[in-house]
Amino acid sequence: MRRKLEDEAARLAFGDMNPQEAEKLRQKVAGDRKAEAVVQAYADMRDGLKSLAEIPEDQFSKDRLRDAILTQGLKPVPTRVRNNRNWLWMPATASAMGFVLMFSVQMLHRRSGPTNIVVNAPKGYSLGSSILPPNSSASGVSAKSAGLTASNLGHGHSAVESSTSVDPDEVDPRISASNLVSGEDDAAVDPDLGSRPTGPNLAALPVTDGNLATLTASNNSPKPASAEPIILIDQDKDDQTGACRATEVGSSSNVLVGG
Amino acid sequence: MGYDASLSGRVEMDTDVALVKKARDGDFHAFEQLFDRHRTLVYRFAYQMTSRRDDAEDVVQEAFVRAYQNLHRYRDEAKFTTWLLRIVTNLCTDQARMSQRRTALEQQEAAGALDWMTSGDIEDPVHNLEADRRKIVLRKALNALPIHHRSVIVLRDIEEREYPEIASILGCTVGGAKLRVLRARRALRDRISPFLGEDRS
Numbered sequence: 001m002r003r004k005l006e007d008e009a010a011r012l013a014f015g016d017m018n019p020q021e022a023e024k025l026r027q028k029v030a031g032d033r034k035a036e037a038v039v040q041a042y043a044d045m046r047d048g049l050k051s052l053a054e055i056p057e058d059q060f061s062k063d064r065l066r067d068a069i070l071t072q073g074l075k076p077v078p079t080r081v082r083n084n085r086n087w088l089w090m091p092a093t094a095s096a097m098g099f100v101l102m103f104s105v106q107m108l109h110r111r112s113g114p115t116n117i118v119v120n121a122p123k124g125y126s127l128g129s130s131i132l133p134p135n136s137s138a139s140g141v142s143a144k145s146a147g148l149t150a151s152n153l154g155h156g157h158s159a160v161e162s163s164t165s166v167d168p169d170e171v172d173p174r175i176s177a178s179n180l181v182s183g184e185d186d187a188a189v190d191p192d193l194g195s196r197p198t199g200p201n202l203a204a205l206p207v208t209d210g211n212l213a214t215l216t217a218s219n220n221s222p223k224p225a226s227a228e229p230i231i232l233i234d235q236d237k238d239d240q241t242g243a244c245r246a247t248e249v250g251s252s253s254n255v256l257v258g259g
Numbered sequence: 260m261g262y263d264a265s266l267s268g269r270v271e272m273d274t275d276v277a278l279v280k281k282a283r284d285g286d287f288h289a290f291e292q293l294f295d296r297h298r299t300l301v302y303r304f305a306y307q308m309t310s311r312r313d314d315a316e317d318v319v320q321e322a323f324v325r326a327y328q329n330l331h332r333y334r335d336e337a338k339f340t341t342w343l344l345r346i347v348t349n350l351c352t353d354q355a356r357m358s359q360r361r362t363a364l365e366q367q368e369a370a371g372a373l374d375w376m377t378s379g380d381i382e383d384p385v386h387n388l389e390a391d392r393r394k395i396v397l398r399k400a401l402n403a404l405p406i407h408h409r410s411v412i413v414l415r416d417i418e419e420r421e422y423p424e425i426a427s428i429l430g431c432t433v434g435g436a437k438l439r440v441l442r443a444r445r446a447l448r449d450r451i452s453p454f455l456g457e458d459r460s
Contacts, residue, residue: 010444014416016437045448048397049416051390058302060316065294068320069327070287 013042275339283330307413308351322347341427355406400450408443415440
């Protein structure tokens with residue numbers, strides 16, 4: 001007997017055919033004793049399987065289940081919030097973190113920008129006044145050279161030394177120096193000033209005294225004067241090097257801070 | 260009183276999904292209700308798969324323990340019973356693998372019993388004895404089937420589950436479930452036909 005016909009006989013015997021198919025197959029197997037025997041065998045098997053549905057009663061108790069679950073201290077695993085879009089959190093969080101990181105690095109970079117101090121600049125000349133924030137105060141530090149203007153105080157005096165090597169012809173009449181003051185705790189600002197010049201908020205100020213330079217600060221956190229030297233760069237050129245002359249002030253006691 | 264009756268009625272009408280949610284929140288009584296509802300179903304299937312009451316009860320216990328521990332994995336879109344029967348099917352498959360040696364012995368025993376029953380040495384004067392004999396033959400042959408054939412025969416032809424549900428339990432398509440049932444029936448008939456006097460030629 002062909003396998004296909006046998007499968008159809010099984011479907012017929014187990015009632016898996018629709019009435020049209022069943023009738024068609026019955027007509028097909030009618031008169032074929034072998035085919036009819038196969039259909040009958042599957043029908044007997046179906047009846048026998050149905051008789052197997054009778055099973056003995058179980059003696060399983062709820063207490064047994066409770067013991068199995070509770071005495072073992074088992075608990076259902078807490079339901080997690082499952083969402084098909086959960087994976088979106090990962091790139092979104094990564095992007096946000098990247099953005100915050102970039103922003104922080106940028107801000108840090110701005111804060112550690114160079115400090116420029118101009119000595120002997122023309123009176124009333126202002127460096128970078130265009131970028132001065134509206135709320136910047138006009139207080140300053142007086143140095144011994146007239147016309148000192150400062151902005152972006154930040155780091156140690158090594159940068160000041162490097163700035164002295166600049167060709168004086170290319171340098172603005174205001175002599176620039178960077179990083180006049182090292183670190184936050186080293187602000188060479190009189191504590192009475194009540195502020196410490198930092199970053200771009202520092203305004204250029206005209207010199208008010210012949211021996212003192214004026215530094216401008218917009219930061220309003222008062223810092224005590226440090227013992228580290230302050231280097232002031234003068235507009236006058238050194239005879240030997242041709243570079244601008246630098247003067248190191250031993251301490252902030254030589255620096256008068258005032259408006 | 261009337262309030263209590265309506266309340267209890269409402270509790271009785273709790274769907275499986277609602278009970279599952281309560282059980283997830285730590286309400287063990289809700290899980291016991293689920294157990295009461297479906298223990299017979301699980302036991303019947305387990306018994307048909309194992310043919311031993313004690314084994315079937317072990318399977319029932321393990322199935323409900325696993326269900327309790329994995330309630331968070333249950334998806335509301337599927338019927339709870341379907342999910343439960345899938346667990347039982349997997350458990351029975353695992354058990355069949357572990358007790359392969361025992362099964363082999365049982366098969367030998369079944370074959371011996373079939374030979375003994377079909378040798379014609381014993382006459383069956385009473386008709387119900389013949390029915391019992393056929394039943395035993397069928398049971399033995401069913402137990403001797405590979406687990407994947409046995410599970411679909413039990414689901415479809417003994418427990419009379421619909422094909423879509425069988426497909427859900429087995430994790431296949433409806434067409435795949437039909438095909439599996441067809442093959443399993445063929446395999447079962449191949450096993451019983453020699454003992455029932457059929458000519459397979």
